[in-house]
Amino acid sequence: MPEQEHVRVEPAPGPPLLASRLTPAVPPEPVVARPRLLRRLDEGSGGPVTLVAAPAGWGKTTLLASWVRLGGAPPDVEPGAVVPDSGDLSVSSADDPVSAWMSVEAGDDGDRLWAYLAAALRSATGATGGGPVPDRPPRSDQLEALAATLAAADRPVLLILDDLHRVADPAALTGLEFLLRHAGGRLRLVIGARAGLHLPLHRLRLAGELTEIGPDEMAFTDDEVADLLTAHAAALPATAVRRLRERSGGWPAALRIAALAVRGQPDPERWVAQFGGDQPEIAGYLHEEVLATLDPAEADLLRRTAVVDTVCADLAEALTGRADAGQVLADLAGTGGLLHREDTRPPWYRCESLLADLLRADLARLPADELRELHVRAADWYAGDGRPADALRHALAAGRWDLAGDLFVAHWPELTRYDRDPVRAPAPAPPPAEVIRADPEVALACAAERAYAGDLPAATDHLRTAAGHAAGLPVPRRDRFLRLVTALELTVARLADDRAEVRAAAARLLRTRPAEATPTRLPTGVAGSAPTAGGGGAADDLDLRAFTGTALGLVELADGALPTARFVRARAAAREAGRARTELVAASRAALLLAVRGELRAAEQAARDALGMPLCRGWSCRLDCGHAYLALAVVALLRDQPEEAAANLALALPALDVAGGWAGNPEVGDDWLAAASDEPVAAAVAALCRAQLRRDSGDPAAGQRLLVRAREALTDRPSAAELTGLLRAAEAELRAARGDLDSARDLLADAADEGADPVLAVTLAKVQLLAGDAAAERTLPDWQAPAATAWPLPVRLEAGLLDAVLAERAGDGRRAGRILEQTLDLAGPQGCRRVFTRAEPQVRDLLAVHLDAGTAHFALVSDLVRGAGQSTAGPTVGPRGALHEPLTERELTILRYLQSILSNVEIASELSLSVNTVKTHVRNIYRKLDATRRREAVRRARELRLI
Numbered sequence: 036m037p038e039q040e041h042v043r044v045e046p047a048p049g050p051p052l053l054a055s056r057l058t059p060a061v062p063p064e065p066v067v068a069r070p071r072l073l074r075r076l077d078e079g080s081g082g083p084v085t086l087v088a089a090p091a092g093w094g095k096t097t098l099l100a101s102w103v104r105l106g107g108a109p110p111d112v113e114p115g116a117v118v119p120d121s122g123d124l125s126v127s128s129a130d131d132p133v134s135a136w137m138s139v140e141a142g143d144d145g146d147r148l149w150a151y152l153a154a155a156l157r158s159a160t161g162a163t164g165g166g167p168v169p170d171r172p173p174r175s176d177q178l179e180a181l182a183a184t185l186a187a188a189d190r191p192v193l194l195i196l197d198d199l200h201r202v203a204d205p206a207a208l209t210g211l212e213f214l215l216r217h218a219g220g221r222l223r224l225v226i227g228a229r230a231g232l233h234l235p236l237h238r239l240r241l242a243g244e245l246t247e248i249g250p251d252e253m254a255f256t257d258d259e260v261a262d263l264l265t266a267h268a269a270a271l272p273a274t275a276v277r278r279l280r281e282r283s284g285g286w287p288a289a290l291r292i293a294a295l296a297v298r299g300q301p302d303p304e305r306w307v308a309q310f311g312g313d314q315p316e317i318a319g320y321l322h323e324e325v326l327a328t329l330d331p332a333e334a335d336l337l338r339r340t341a342v343v344d345t346v347c348a349d350l351a352e353a354l355t356g357r358a359d360a361g362q363v364l365a366d367l368a369g370t371g372g373l374l375h376r377e378d379t380r381p382p383w384y385r386c387e388s389l390l391a392d393l394l395r396a397d398l399a400r401l402p403a404d405e406l407r408e409l410h411v412r413a414a415d416w417y418a419g420d421g422r423p424a425d426a427l428r429h430a431l432a433a434g435r436w437d438l439a440g441d442l443f444v445a446h447w448p449e450l451t452r453y454d455r456d457p458v459r460a461p462a463p464a465p466p467p468a469e470v471i472r473a474d475p476e477v478a479l480a481c482a483a484e485r486a487y488a489g490d491l492p493a494a495t496d497h498l499r500t501a502a503g504h505a506a507g508l509p510v511p512r513r514d515r516f517l518r519l520v521t522a523l524e525l526t527v528a529r530l531a532d533d534r535a536e537v538r539a540a541a542a543r544l545l546r547t548r549p550a551e552a553t554p555t556r557l558p559t560g561v562a563g564s565a566p567t568a569g570g571g572g573a574a575d576d577l578d579l580r581a582f583t584g585t586a587l588g589l590v591e592l593a594d595g596a597l598p599t600a601r602f603v604r605a606r607a608a609a610r611e612a613g614r615a616r617t618e619l620v621a622a623s624r625a626a627l628l629l630a631v632r633g634e635l636r637a638a639e640q641a642a643r644d645a646l647g648m649p650l651c652r653g654w655s656c657r658l659d660c661g662h663a664y665l666a667l668a669v670v671a672l673l674r675d676q677p678e679e680a681a682a683n684l685a686l687a688l689p690a691l692d693v694a695g696g697w698a699g700n701p702e703v704g705d706d707w708l709a710a711a712s713d714e715p716v717a718a719a720v721a722a723l724c725r726a727q728l729r730r731d732s733g734d735p736a737a738g739q740r741l742l743v744r745a746r747e748a749l750t751d752r753p754s755a756a757e758l759t760g761l762l763r764a765a766e767a768e769l770r771a772a773r774g775d776l777d778s779a780r781d782l783l784a785d786a787a788d789e790g791a792d793p794v795l796a797v798t799l800a801k802v803q804l805l806a807g808d809a810a811a812e813r814t815l816p817d818w819q820a821p822a823a824t825a826w827p828l829p830v831r832l833e834a835g836l837l838d839a840v841l842a843e844r845a846g847d848g849r850r851a852g853r854i855l856e857q858t859l860d861l862a863g864p865q866g867c868r869r870v871f872t873r874a875e876p877q878v879r880d881l882l883a884v885h886l887d888a889g890t891a892h893f894a895l896v897s898d899l900v901r902g903a904g905q906s907t908a909g910p911t912v913g914p915r916g917a918l919h920e921p922l923t924e925r926e927l928t929i930l931r932y933l934q935s936i937l938s939n940v941e942i943a944s945e946l947s948l949s950v951n952t953v954k955t956h957v958r959n960i961y962r963k964l965d966a967t968r969r970r971e972a973v974r975r976a977r978e979l980r981l982i
Contacts, residue, residue, distance in 0.1 A: 052154055056138040059100040060197070063291075065266040066101055067259060072252065076102045076225065079246030080132070080193055083215060084239050085225045088232070089250045090373055091324035092288025095227035096197055098253070103136065103195065132191035132223060135159040139198045145207040152194075152211070156181075159192040178213050186219030197227045205233035229328070230369060254285025267294035275307045282310050284388050288324075292316050312392030321393045325373070336363050337373070337386070341394035342409045343425070345383045353416045354409060407433050414438060421615070423449050427484050431463040436470045436477045443480035447519055448582040448609075449616045450483040451526040453589065454658040460488050475504035475516065482523050486530060494527055518547045518579075525586055534590045541583045548576050577612035581605050585621050592624065592716050595755025599628040606641070616656075619648050623659040626666035631720060631761070633828025635670045635865040642666040658714075661690030665717055668724050673829060675869040677731050684724055691717050719745050719758050723765055731873075735769045742766040756792070761827075764798040776806045787814050793826050797834045804837060805875070812841050819857075832862055832870040840877045848884070855885050859892045871899045883934050883977065887970075901931055920963050922981065929956045930976055933969050 076098070079085030087095045135155035139148070185192055202208060212234060214222055226232070239245035255263065257273075260280045264270055271279070283289040293307070296316060300306040312321060326334050339355050340346040346354070348361025357363070364384050368374040374384040386394065398406060410433035417426035418438070423446035430439040443450060462485065471478050478501035485494035501520060508516055525540035584605030591598040606621035626641035642663040664687035671680035691714055722745035726738030746762045749755040763782060770779040779802045786795035787810070796816045803811035817823065818834030826834075835858035842851035862870070871878060879900065886896050922930065932942045943953040957969075964979075966972035 052151060056140070056151060057136060057154055057158070059103045059136050059195075060096050060138065062097040062100050062104075066097060067262045067266060068101070068105070069098070069259060072098055072248065073102055073105065075246070075248055075252065079248070080223055080225055082246055083220065083223060083244040084234075085223075085246040085248070086232075086236070087225070087227045087248045087253075088229070089253050090229055091328065092286060092320065093250055093253045094287040095253075097287070099195055099197060099225065099227050103134065132193040133159045134193040134195060136195045137197070139196060139201045141201045143202055143207070145204060148202060148207050149210070155194060156192065159194070178210050179217070182214050182217040182219075185214065185221045186217070188221050191221045191223055192218075193223045193225065195225045195227075198229075199226050199234075200228040200230065200232050202233060208233050230366070230373075253287070255280060255283075255287060255290055256285070260285070260290055263290055264294050264297070267291075267298065269294050269298045269303070271297070271303055271307065275304045279307050279310060282307075282388055286387065286389060288320060289317055289389055292320065312389030313396040317389055318393050318396070321390060325390065326393075332357075333363055333367065336360060337367070337390075338394050338397050339409060340364075341386060341391055341398055342406075342429075343413055344391075345377070345385045347381050347383045349381070350413070350416050350420075353412050411435060418442065424487055427480060428460055428463070428487075431466075431481060431484055434464070434466075436466050436474065439480040440474050440476040443483055444476055444515075444519070447479075447483065447522060448578045448612070448614050450487060451522075451582070451586075452487045452489075452530065453585070453616075453620045462488070462490060462493060471500060472504060475501050475508070476519070478504070479516075479519055479523060483526075486523065486526050489530070491527055491531055494523070498523055498527070514547070518544065521547070522582060525583070529586055529590065532593070534593065537586060537590050541587050544579060544583055548579055574612060577608045578614065581609035581612055581614055581617045581621070584608065585617055588621070588624060591754060593713070593752075595715050595719075595749050595752030595758050597628050597631060597716065597757055599625065599632060602628060615648060619645055619656060619659050622648075623662035623666070627662045627669070627717065627720060630666040630669035630673075631827065633673060633830075633832075633865060633867060635673060635828075635867060638666050639670050642670070657690040661687045662717060664690060665721060665724070669720060672724055672727055673869050674866045675872045677728055680724060681728055684721065684728070687717075688721060691721070715749055715752055715755065716758060719749060719755075719762060723761060726765060726769065730769055730772060735772050739766055739769040739773075742769065757794075760792040760794045764794045767795075767798050767802060771802050771805055776802055780806070793818075793823070793834070794830050797830055797837065800837055801833065804840065811837070815841070828861065828865060828867060829870055832858055832867060835861070836870060836874060836878050836881075839881055840875075843877070843881060851881060852885055852888055855881055856890060856892075859890065859895065863892055863895055868899065880977065883973070886934050887973075897931075897934075900934060918963055918979065922960065922963055926956050926960050926963075927981065929953060930960055930972070930981065933957070933960070934973050 076085060076087075087098060089095055135158050137151050137155040139151075143151070199208075211224075215224065226234075236245060240247075257277055257280050261270070261273075261276045264276065264279075279290065279293060283293065289312075293310060297303045297306055312318060326337075329337070336351065336355050336357065340351050340360075342354065343350065346364065348364060351360035351364055352358060354360075364374060365376075365382070368376040368382075368384055373390065374386055377383045377385065385391075398409075401409075410429045414426045414429035414433060414435060417423070417429065423442050427439055427442045427446075427450060430436075430442060463481075465481065466477050478497050482494045482497035482501065485491075485497060498520065501516075505513055505516055505520070521540055521544045525537055525544060528534075528536035528540055584601050588598045588601040588605060591601070602621045602625035606618055606625050609615075609618035609621055622641050622645040626638050626645060629635075629638035629641060632638075645659060645663040664683045668680045668683035668687055671677075671683060722741050726741045729735065729738035729741070742762050742765055746759055746766070749759050749762070752758075767779040767782045770776075770782065780799065783795050783799040783802065785791060786799040793816050796814055797818075800811045800815040803814055815834060815837055818826070818831050818838065823831060823834075835854055839851045839854040839858065842848075842854060862868070871882065882896055882900050886893070886900060890896050928946065929942060932945065937945065939953050939957065940950055942948075943950045946953070961967060961972055964972045964975045966975050
């Protein structure tokens with residue numbers, strides 16, 4: 036952090052200058068230290084421009100002033116510490132820049148701005164040797180002279196400009212931009228501003244000369260909120276702190292207001308639960324400091340688009356009639372930060388939570404006809420865009436009962452919520468009784484909207500109302516009506532976690548299927564790809580199968596089961612019926628379960644299909660995206676691509692964070708499992724992935740603890756036996772990898788029993804083999820039996836490799852080779868490599884021998900031999916001897932090829948070398964390994980663990 040000089044304001048023509056504008060502001064007490072932001076300023080101030088851009092109340096001035104007063108981010112300031120007002124604490128060195136502070140005020144024209152700039156720069160350049168600093172907007176020759184002075188200065192000059200957005204005349208900053216470009220890097224700017232900054236930010240950004248700190252970084256974290264409340268003597272429990280941070284969006288001004296207000300509340304937690312932007316203290320601040328600073332047309336656009344949760348350019352144009360709505364949204368989401376831009380195409384925008392509360396409160400005061408018209412426009416737009424749930428909500432709010440009924444009948448499978456993160460929309464006014472009598476489907480539409488919003492009691496009431504009108508309907512319509520009632524009963528039961536009722540309702544619903552139904556077939560190559568019992572080609576039947584299959588699959592997942600085929604069938608039916616939302620849910624879950632089974636190609640395709648669907652780019656579908664990313668993580672792990680697996684896992688965990696327990700900390704080892712109770716299968720699979728990555732990084736103990744916790748989390752899941760077996764097997768392998776063979780065998784004590792889980796039996800055989808136990812051959816189940824085709828592929832591959840090792844140990848090398856080739860036949864199409872590359876040394880040796888003997892998978896085995904030598908998971912035996920002269924990198928490469936059946940000519944072709952060069956390297960290899968022929972050299976190299 037640079038030195039803050041004491042400013043000496045020299046007399047100049049015109050009004051006197053205020054020293055208070057040339058010294059850092061005194062932050063309001065108490066100030067919570069935020070080292071992560073102070074470090075960002077430290078890093079950014081080494082470059083040309085650092086921009087701290089956020090709306091009013093985001094703590095820009097407080098942050099900059101704290102940075103100057105603390106002298107940067109001292110190592111002894113812990114996160115959340117209260118910052119003392121101790122003046123300038125900086126410690127400068129000869130290489131540090133000299134800093135100057137300037138606060139910009141509204142009305143600063145060119146003359147006034149440059150008078151203060153001159154004073155600020157004069158204080159700095161005076162400390163670096165002096166120079167001409169004009170008091171008025173300078174002429175070109177004066178600017179050049181000043182730029183030359185700055186460029187020749189002994190120390191850089193750091194100019195901190197607070198509230199620079201108040202400069203209304205772009206020409207006033209022209210000279211400052213010129214200095215920045217021509218001062219030889221000796222002028223650095225740190226700027227605090229709202230929107231509307233007249234500087235070439237795009238050019239600076241493209242040139243890599245701009246460090247930006249925006250609202251996302253300025254927002255308080257949970258820990259910082261807790262520290263702020265503690266500093267104000269208003270401590271709250273962790274759940275209330277999280278709620279306050281979520282409702283405020285981490286907005287510092289709102290949090291400070293809340294901290295002051297909560298101290299006087301008799302029930303602080305209840306007050307926090309009701310905290311919102313429509314509360315008088317917050318509303319007043321937003322009106323005066325945020326909305327009042329906007330152009331009236333921009334404020335009106337914000338207000339009208341607040342009728343929806345998120346908005347894009349087309350929707351904003353439909354709501355406001357403004358052709359430039361998209362540009363206005365982009366501007367408001369720019370440096371002003373009033374809107375959050377989602378990473379979608381086209382972009383969608385979301386208002387800050389508190390501002391959205393205020394805007395909706397303002398909307399409620401509009402004339403009823405005007406508000407109704409906004410809802411009608413929204414309903415029509417959503418219906419045309421294929422978003423029936425949003426269209427239904429606005430149709431009911433507008434009183435468009437006909438549209439609401441039609442939407443429900445046409446789109447009922449897409450009007451159910453598949454996660455537990457409901458849209459908390461206020462209940463629309465109920466339809467008049469005469470409307471329900473004439474069209475009872477409207478009552479079903481109301482029930483569907485309330486269920487989607489998470490208001491299950493209201494949904495049940497609407498269902499009862501609707502059922503009372505069924506008897507008066509004609510037979511064909513009544514049959515359809517009762518089917519829709521049953522579908523809604525299933526939805527309500529699933530959202531209420533009444534799994535028994537879900538199964539009962541699904542059975543009732545499936546009994547309404549037409550007798551002429553035809554089967555649905557699974558995609559070729561998917562396990563269990565037999566046709567379903569029954570099924571139908573009619574649209575209604577497709578809807579029933581997609582809807583009930585997805586609902587039952589979700590219930591089974593919640594029980595800890597792995598219903599792969601059910602989700603695959605549901606996905607196929609949903610795709611044929613054109614139900615994108617249902618297809619997304621089924622595809623993402625099918626992808627994860629296929630990945631666990633080792634059907635990697637199908638899993639990868641399903642996951643990428645899910646992530647490629649437009650719906651998966653929306654926040655409301657983040658749970659589906661989480662399953663898809665987790666599937667890709669499993670695929671990458673089984674293909675032995677740990678970096679890609681870790682990257683996909685990092686994307687999956689926050690998306691799967693329904694309860695808020697994993698957010699912001701994907702590296703936690705145990706606590707996030709407790710937060711994942713709604714997604715037990717996803718949590719367990721994530722634990723399996725993370726445990727394997729921990730093992731790869733050399734920390735199997737951490738992976739073992741994670742697996743223990745994952746198993747404990749499944750104890751009350753009635754159908755989690757298969758998943759628990761996978762976790763036990765993985766834990767036993769980690770114990771064995773740490774050399775604890777006895778406890779690994781104890782964990783698998785019942786795996787040798789007849790009918791035991793093959794995953795556990797194969798793992799027990801592996802542990803017994805490591806321990807030298809002759810029982811391994813008896814324990815290993817028949818991995819080639821017809822029943823073994825139902826095993827997960829990684830388990831079959833492990834069994835095949837063990838069988839090959841046992842055959843080799845028994846002296847039957849020919850049989851070992853045949854088994855290894857069969858194993859490679861299974862692994863090759865899926866690209867499953869981890870079982871080979873992370874296997875024990877015996878497998879590596881088998882692969883090397885197999886390469887010499889000949890294989891239909893020569894390229895794969897060559898690659899696996901190299902990979903196995905580099906990533907062997909088990910302990911390796913030390914070399915029997917050491918080379919007096921080490922092999923070069925090129926010699927090591929050629930040595931690996933010597934394991935194969937390739938001739939010297941073919942090796943030369945593979946490596947793009949001359950044959951003579953290869954022969955020279957081979958002679959050197961023989962000499963260094965004390966060998967006289969190829970096989971002897973390869974044997975010696977394996978003894979030395981060189982290959």
